Amino acid sequence: MQIQIDHLMPIPLQDKFRQRPSDIWNQEITFKPGNFVKIKAPSGTGKTTLVHYLYHIRYDYTGKVQVNGKPWQAYSKNEIAAMRQQEVSIVFQDLRLFEQLSAQENIELKRVMLPNPYCTPERIQEMATRLNVTHVLQQSSKTLSYGERQRIAIIRALVQPFQWLLMDEPFSHLDQENAQRAAALIADECKARNAGFILTDLDNDQHFQYDVHYHL
Amino acid sequence: MRPFFDLLKKIIQTGVGKSRFFMASIGLGIAMLLILIAIQAHINFSQLLYSSKNQNETADFLVLNKKITNAMMGQPAKSTFTPEEIINIKKQPFVQAFGLVTSSQYKVVIQAPGDLHFATDMFFESVPDSFLDVKDADWKWQEGDRTIPIILPSDFLNLYNFGFSLSQDLPQISQETVKALPLQVSISNNIVAEQYLGHVVGFSDRISSFLVPASFMTWANGKYGTAVTTGTSRVIIKTPDPSNPTLVKFLDDNGYTTNQDKLKFSKTRMIVQTIVSVVGFFGFILLFFALLVFSMFIQLVITSCKHEIQLLVMLGTAPKQLQRYLLKQFVPLYIIIGIISLLILAALQYWAASVLAKHEMVVTPWPGVLVFAGIGLILALVYAVNLFTVNKYVNREA
Numbered sequence: 126m127q128i129q130i131d132h133l134m135p136i137p138l139q140d141k142f143r144q145r146p147s148d149i150w151n152q153e154i155t156f157k158p159g160n161f162v163k164i165k166a167p168s169g170t171g172k173t174t175l176v177h178y179l180y181h182i183r184y185d186y187t188g189k190v191q192v193n194g195k196p197w198q199a200y201s202k203n204e205i206a207a208m209r210q211q212e213v214s215i216v217f218q219d220l221r222l223f224e225q226l227s228a229q230e231n232i233e234l235k236r237v238m239l240p241n242p243y244c245t246p247e248r249i250q251e252m253a254t255r256l257n258v259t260h261v262l263q264q265s266s267k268t269l270s271y272g273e274r275q276r277i278a279i280i281r282a283l284v285q286p287f288q289w290l291l292m293d294e295p296f297s298h299l300d301q302e303n304a305q306r307a308a309a310l311i312a313d314e315c316k317a318r319n320a321g322f323i324l325t326d327l328d329n330d331q332h333f334q335y336d337v338h339y340h341l
Numbered sequence: 342m343r344p345f346f347d348l349l350k351k352i353i354q355t356g357v358g359k360s361r362f363f364m365a366s367i368g369l370g371i372a373m374l375l376i377l378i379a380i381q382a383h384i385n386f387s388q389l390l391y392s393s394k395n396q397n398e399t400a401d402f403l404v405l406n407k408k409i410t411n412a413m414m415g416q417p418a419k420s421t422f423t424p425e426e427i428i429n430i431k432k433q434p435f436v437q438a439f440g441l442v443t444s445s446q447y448k449v450v451i452q453a454p455g456d457l458h459f460a461t462d463m464f465f466e467s468v469p470d471s472f473l474d475v476k477d478a479d480w481k482w483q484e485g486d487r488t489i490p491i492i493l494p495s496d497f498l499n500l501y502n503f504g505f506s507l508s509q510d511l512p513q514i515s516q517e518t519v520k521a522l523p524l525q526v527s528i529s530n531n532i533v534a535e536q537y538l539g540h541v542v543g544f545s546d547r548i549s550s551f552l553v554p555a556s557f558m559t560w561a562n563g564k565y566g567t568a569v570t571t572g573t574s575r576v577i578i579k580t581p582d583p584s585n586p587t588l589v590k591f592l593d594d595n596g597y598t599t600n601q602d603k604l605k606f607s608k609t610r611m612i613v614q615t616i617v618s619v620v621g622f623f624g625f626i627l628l629f630f631a632l633l634v635f636s637m638f639i640q641l642v643i644t645s646c647k648h649e650i651q652l653l654v655m656l657g658t659a660p661k662q663l664q665r666y667l668l669k670q671f672v673p674l675y676i677i678i679g680i681i682s683l684l685i686l687a688a689l690q691y692w693a694a695s696v697l698a699k700h701e702m703v704v705t706p707w708p709g710v711l712v713f714a715g716i717g718l719i720l721a722l723v724y725a726v727n728l729f730t731v732n733k734y735v736n737r738e739a
Contacts, residue, residue, distance in 0.1 A: 182655055202654070202736070202739055203659045206655075206657050206659035206660065206662075207659065209656065210657040210659075221655070223649070223652070225351055225352060226348065226352065230351070234345070234348045234656070235342070235657075237344040238345055238658060239658055301630070
């Protein structure tokens with residue numbers, strides 16, 4: 126799966142970015158498959174907006190987001206759903222777990238969304254162990270701390286097949302040690318799939334061996 | 342899909358407005374039942390009418406004539422059928438056989454022998470033999486015969502026996518005696534008068550007239566008749582179903598009349614058909630409202646889970662999957678309702694069949710094929726409406 130952006134510009138931020146240069150906005154960029162991409166930007170410059178554009182859940186832009194050579198708009202809802210199940214996965218900044226489900230069920234939901242799940246239930250246990258969240262799996266996600274929710278959201282993004290993983294400040298609620306563990310797990314899972322990721326964050330970090338850096 | 346749907350059940354609550362859903366289910370059940378009853382009643386009715394088991398001689402003979410109105414009095418020509426009218430009657434789909442009733446163009450006087458003191462002015466008519474309900478070897482005449490076979494209406498003898506003879510202190514006469522009586526028949530026109538012997542060979546319930554063989558009628562009309570031939574004022578038809586409403590309508594439209602008693606059943610039939618249609622109509626109205634409530638219920642479920650559905654789709658759930666899930670929540674219920682109404686109908690039909698059997702009317706104790714087709718169609722309609730609603734609202738939220 127190839128993701129390209131072509132003179133992408135958020136309509137609400139249009140005036141702001143006409144004044145100052147950006148590596149992303151209003152540029153032509155092709156994200157190379159398998160690349161680890163870091164996008165660094167201060168608050169309020171559209172990190173989340175960009176991730177939502179790339180994932181096609183926000184549409185207020187000019188320019189194009191092309192997926193496999195076609196703009197998102199050319200795909201039907203069912204086709205997009207198939208891509209979200211098989212080719213592109215996401216960790217939202219605001220996590221977006223179902224509060225009426227337990228932590229485990231939130232992960233399981235994503236796993237069994239595919240008629241033939243990509244990984245086994247045991248694999249979820251292993252990943253939970255690596256991220257130190259085994260003890261909260263049975264709890265309602267309502268009762269979890271932000272840090273725990275963030276790790277559940279990361280595991281949820283990793284139980285499906287993907288070629289691209291989009292992450293929006295995925296370690297914002299984690300301490301250095303837990304962030305390191307999560308990054309290692311993500312790197313392993315991406316390697317196992319030959320997949321790349323696009324990660325947005327506020328600062329520089331050493332969590333991954335990034336192939337490309339952009340400043341938003 | 343199973344484990345995924347189990348999780349969806351926790352996210353998409355279909356429990357909102359359960360009592361409304363319950364009422365709509367009952368409404369749907371009643372609607373289905375009414376429609377099925379209407380179909381089944383229709384099947385039963387046509388079975389009673391046409392099935393060979395219930396055939397108490399449905400084919401019937403009707404003698405048609407024009408209604409005599411005050412305006413027509415004194416103008417006999419107005420009561421005769423024109424050739425065009427005769428052609429028109431012949432080509433009606435309910436006319437199986439058609440015959441003219443030929444009337445005599447001469448005067449007839451009949452006298453009973455001996456001192457029975459019975460003499461009367463009369464007339465003769467004839468119809469083709471195939472329309473007669475009297476079969477007798479003596480029913481034939483050829484030129485030269487002095488004996489004329491005659492068929493009398495049964496009512497005529499009854500009038501005499503139970504009306505006239507009792508009041509006049511005369512003896513009552515059996516059919517056999519009448520058949521044995523040699524009647525003196527005097528046939529005349531204004532010029533000649535000749536005597537014949539009349540022999541009653543039978544009594545007709547079908548045709549209320551004094552009948553002679555067609556061969557005699559032709560000959561006698563030629564011999565004694567006036568040159569001006571009068572037109573046909575009565576015709577006889579054979580019809581498979583005298584209760585056929587189109588037949589009744591045809592007669593009314595053209596101002597024809599016949600033995601009304603034979604048409605009575607037609608009114609009953611129309612009343613039954615009307616009731617059945619009304620029942621079916623209300624069934625459809627109820628079905629319509631049940632469908633409306635179900636659609637609104639589905640809309641309510643989907644809008645109340647709007648955010649959940651949006652997040653599910655965001656995570657990659659296909660609208661197709663959601664639609665399948667939602668349909669799975671409702672459709673089995675419809676099928677159960679359909680089966681229950683079918684069972685109730687089967688029980689009703691069994692009961693109706695046993696009640697009718699006591700009156701020697703045979704209907705099958707099982708629901709007809711049309712009923713199964715009907716329930717299939719209704720379920721298909723309900724499914725289609727649900728599919729449409731689910732697709733519409735899921736696509737709106739997704």
